[in-house]
Amino acid sequence: MPISPDMAAARASALVLPVMKSERLELLAAMGRILARVPVAETAVPPFDNSAMDGYAINAGELIGTGPWTVPIIGIAAAGTIVRPEPGTCRAIRILTGAALPSGFDTVIMQERCERKGDTVTIFERPRPGQNVKRAGEDVQEGQALLEIGDVLTPERLPLLAGAGVASVEVFRRIRVAVLCTGSELRSAGEPLGAGQIYNSNGILVSAMLREHAWIEVEELGIVRDNRQLITEIIQKAARNYDVTITTGGVSAGDEDHVAAAVIESGGSLDVVKVAMRPGKPLKIGRIGISLFAGLPGNPNAALVCLRYIVLPALRKMAAKSEFGTKWFPAISASTYPKRADRTEFVPFRTVGHNPNGLPLIVFLGQGSSASLSAIAMAEGIARLPSELSTMEPGVRIDVDFFRRS
Numbered sequence: 001m002p003i004s005p006d007m008a009a010a011r012a013s014a015l016v017l018p019v020m021k022s023e024r025l026e027l028l029a030a031m032g033r034i035l036a037r038v039p040v041a042e043t044a045v046p047p048f049d050n051s052a053m054d055g056y057a058i059n060a061g062e063l064i065g066t067g068p069w070t071v072p073i074i075g076i077a078a079a080g081t082i083v084r085p086e087p088g089t090c091r092a093i094r095i096l097t098g099a100a101l102p103s104g105f106d107t108v109i110m111q112e113r114c115e116r117k118g119d120t121v122t123i124f125e126r127p128r129p130g131q132n133v134k135r136a137g138e139d140v141q142e143g144q145a146l147l148e149i150g151d152v153l154t155p156e157r158l159p160l161l162a163g164a165g166v167a168s169v170e171v172f173r174r175i176r177v178a179v180l181c182t183g184s185e186l187r188s189a190g191e192p193l194g195a196g197q198i199y200n201s202n203g204i205l206v207s208a209m210l211r212e213h214a215w216i217e218v219e220e221l222g223i224v225r226d227n228r229q230l231i232t233e234i235i236q237k238a239a240r241n242y243d244v245t246i247t248t249g250g251v252s253a254g255d256e257d258h259v260a261a262a263v264i265e266s267g268g269s270l271d272v273v274k275v276a277m278r279p280g281k282p283l284k285i286g287r288i289g290i291s292l293f294a295g296l297p298g299n300p301n302a303a304l305v306c307l308r309y310i311v312l313p314a315l316r317k318m319a320a321k322s323e324f325g326t327k328w329f330p331a332i333s334a335s336t337y338p339k340r341a342d343r344t345e346f347v348p349f350r351t352v353g354h355n356p357n358g359l360p361l362i363v364f365l366g367q368g369s370s371a372s373l374s375a376i377a378m379a380e381g382i383a384r385l386p387s388e389l390s391t392m393e394p395g396v397r398i399d400v401d402f403f404r405r406s
């Protein structure tokens with residue numbers, strides 16, 4: 001009996017354990033990697049009270065009565081310098097954005113809101129005490145935990161670490177994944193194409209999808225022809241040397257589909273052999289020793305869908321990422337699609353507008369071909385049409401996954 005894609009993903013994830021080993025990397029080298037230890041702020045951010053504007057620093061409590069007030073300017077404070085004023089009252093200091101607030105001063109008047117004449121400045125309105133001042137530690141406090149174990153280090157998160165003086169981080173080791181394409185018909189782009197041969201697109205597909213993640217180290221093992229013994233030898237060796245082996249092709253019912261038998265001959269076992277989904281029905285997932293094995297179907301869109309929604313969640317778990325499931329977002333169908341009941345269908349889509357509630361209105365591409373390279377290349381993402389639906393009409397709310405959100 002075929003299992004649901006959710007069940008297949010759950011079984012795949014159940015086969016793996018998170019890696020334990022970690023390494024220390026400088027921030028930029030750690031881009032895209034997964035945190036293995038909580039980074040702690042070396043310093044507060046900002047480290048000192050400072051001006052948010054170019055203007056004049058005063059002590060707001062010293063403005064007596066009603067304005068305007070004209071006060072002497074006794075110095076200038078620029079970013080990177082420290083001004084230590086003589087004791088006194090009711091003075092101003094010319095201050096530039098980012099400069100430390102001199103002691104005894106608590107408020108900054110923007111230069112557009114006052115009038116300078118020579119060495120005095122006239123303030124017209126009573127300022128709110130503390131206005132235009134960024135307080136020490138208002139963003140981050142010294143010693144504060146900055147991120148959590150399992151977080152991915154993104155361009156939005158790395159500056160938090162840099163700003164708090166953290167120079168290097170402990171990240172989990174990368175998971176090592178071998179990629180192998182099976183098929184006697186396959187040639188590499190650039191080679192001449194003989195009769196009955198096609199170019200290998202799955203090799204690029206799988207490697208490129210994996211290379212989007214810095215926490216994966218990919219090894220391309222190339223193409224192997226449809227020969228059981230050859231396939232067995234290669235996947236046996238790969239299982240000894242890599243955390244994960246991913247193959248494409250040779251998983252359905254044909255005479256030259258040797259992958260499942262090769263896994264068993266290698267001493268492995270399969271926990272997923274048939275999934276109630278299209279594309280991707282003949283997906284195989286199991287283990288050879290402690291190494292995860294994923295046999296993706298040869299049809300390119302089946303390979304993509306199986307990798308993205310069933311195998312990658314397991315890889316994220318293995319890489320110790322804290323969130324590893326797929327996030328789906330709501331959208332509204334704007335076209336029909338020849339959906340069949342009793343299987344989940346994953347269909348490329350494009351956005352054609354938005355409904356009054358702001359949900360994307362989408363049309364389906366490819367009309368069901370699991371081999372269409374052009375449909376997937378034009379798509380913004382993949383829609384998931386649930387098993388229970390037997391038709392797909394305009395106006396139906398469905399889940400979508402955008403390849404990239406921007």
Ligand SMILES: Nc1nc2c(c(=O)[nH]1)N[C@H]1C(S)=C(S)[C@@H](COP(=O)(O)OP(=O)(O)OC[C@H]3O[C@@H](n4cnc5c(N)ncnc54)[C@H](O)[C@@H]3O)O[C@H]1N2
Binds near residue numbers: 202249281296
């Ligand atoms: N009698 C049945 N036949 C098929 C079934 C079935 O249940 N019963 N399932 C079909 C489905 S669904 C799929 S998906 C495919 C998957 O087949 P395989 O994984 O065995 O893949 P192949 O037969 O090797 O190839 C299928 C198709 O994809 C092309 N291909 C293969 N590798 C690549 C590659 N690296 N780059 C580009 N294209 C590739 C291959 O030439 C075939 O055209 O099986 C159906 N059959």
Ligand code: MOO
Binds near residue numbers: 277301
């Ligand atoms: O399920 Mo297959 O993956 O449609 O072509």
